[in-house]
Amino acid sequence: MAVNDILAALDIDLAQWQGNALTARSPRDGATLATLAADTAQDAERKIDAAHAAFAKWRVVPAPLRGEFVRVFGNVLREHKEALGKLVTLEAGKIQSEGLGEVQEMIDICDFAVGLSRQLYGLTIASERPGHRMMETWHPLGVCGVISAFNFPVAVWAWNAALAFVCGDPVVWKPSEKTPLTAIACHALFSKAVREFEKTHPGVVPDGLLQLLIGARDVGAVLTASPKVPLVSATGSVRMGIEVAHVLSKRLARSILELGGNNGMIVAPSADLDLVVRAVTFAAVGTAGQRCTTLRRLIVHRSVADQLLPRLEKAFASVKIGDPLAADTLVGPLIDRASFDAMQSALVQARAEGGEVRGGERVDTGHDDAYYVRPAIVRMPKQTAVVERETFAPILYVLVYDHFDEALAVHNAVPQGLSSAIFTNDMREAEQFMSAAGSDCGIVNVNIGTSGAEIGGAFGGEKETGGGRESGSDAWKSYMRRATNTINYSRELPLAQGVKFDV
Ligand code: UN1
DSSP states (O other), rough: HHHHHHHHHOOOOGGGGGGEEEEEEETTTOOOEEEEOOOOOHHHHHHHHHHHHHHHTTTTTHHHHHHHHHHHHHHHHHHHHHHHHHHHHHHHHHOHHHHHHHHHHHHHHHHHHHHHHOOOOOOOESSSTTTTEEEEEEEOOOOEEEEEEETTTTHHHHHHHHHHHHHHEEEEOOOOOTTTHHHHEEEEEEEEHHHHHHHSSSSOSSSSSSSEESHHHHHHHHHHHHHTOOEEEEEEEEEHHHHHHHHHHHTTOOEEEEEEOOOOEEEEEEOHHHHHHHHHHHHHHGGGGTTTOOOOEEEHHHHHHHHHHHHHHHHHHHHHBTTTTTTTOOOBBBSSSHHHHHHHHHHHHHHTTTTTEOOOOOOEEEEEEEEEOOEEEOOOEEEEEEEEOSSSSSSSEEEEEHHHHHHHHHOSSSEEEEEEEEOOOOOOHHHHHHHHOOOSSEEEESSSOSSOTTTEEEEOOOEEESSSSSSSSSSSGGEEEEEEEEEEEEESOGGGOOOOOOO
């Protein structure tokens, strides 16, 4: 299926987006998919203004009706799952089942948001004063800025957008400049949902509820600096997150930051090694190591290392690498040359730090400007500098441990804190790993890998990962403002804390 067929299946007219500022390319073969115009700073301001104007109308639409609109959007996604999934494969290089999986994640979060639209509950609180009642009300917050990364070009936007919409917030979206086409496709599907909804609910969805900013960092900077944007949810590198956090903190705006991960797994002596081999292979090499939840550090007990490592090395050496559109491929390309170079320099450093590298070489597919690699497995003598850093590529560092406390200490001794896992059948170890004195990450798994979280849980992590939470559980609260209401239904005016103030 060529890109034009996919765009036709998605009903997208690219004309309004075309230009010569930005090239959408496919990491599959390096081919140009489209050349696009970029927004200027003025365009960005205008779009933020339009979203801000939409807020005044959207915030007073009853939340369940906002949910009804998100239901329609979810259904439009269902109808176009195949084509959008293929476009993700073309533009981000993910294998087909992962491209489709991403769209499924969008559909799932829409369903979650529809239910949530009737559950934006506040508490009722006992007042210390007679004839008084206290309660909490959750109100829409305002325009929500979303900055997303190339590796989950559609799902992570949807986590934010579906919640923002039911919470009463318009969205201004700045996607990665590496994946503008998938963002344009989402925008087109959103517009289609608006047209559908109009048929039964005319005039409910205001113009400008979703705005798309196409361009590089400069347009993202307009978004983070705008006083009309009270919340920015940003996914990407730690460097980007720190820049965004600085700008937001200067104007005391809210952030949801979802930055680097350097995710570890402990394999204890009692682990089921068959499960470990499957879990490690998917978590470390799936998506060509380009998930923020990718497994990067394996901390194996000495007693099982000699059994496990040859099996893993065999699995890494045999996974099918190649065209992400081919049905049997498991590992597609890296996103671009810079990513390949970063991987190679990490491997050079790993060797210099005493690592024994297997794999990691470029796999030739006949395309000069496409970067396919054999996933690398690297036995390290200890957790050196290169292991402490996140390299966004399929490199799994392996460390051996003797005592559980030592494994835990090594696990937590990195600056990032997104996802983590333990494979054990020892209940004490499993519980300790999940306890206050265990893994310091936002996601802590037992007997499953680090990646592939479901949308129902809150997603995010600690330390350099940024501390934000998106998606399920009560992550919606970040997209709303809380009002604490105290209501006096008595004929007196008692003061709290017993204060007397008689006039
Ligand atoms: C990311 O890589 O930015 O848990 C998000 C996972 C996916 C989301 C990853 N559901 O791997």
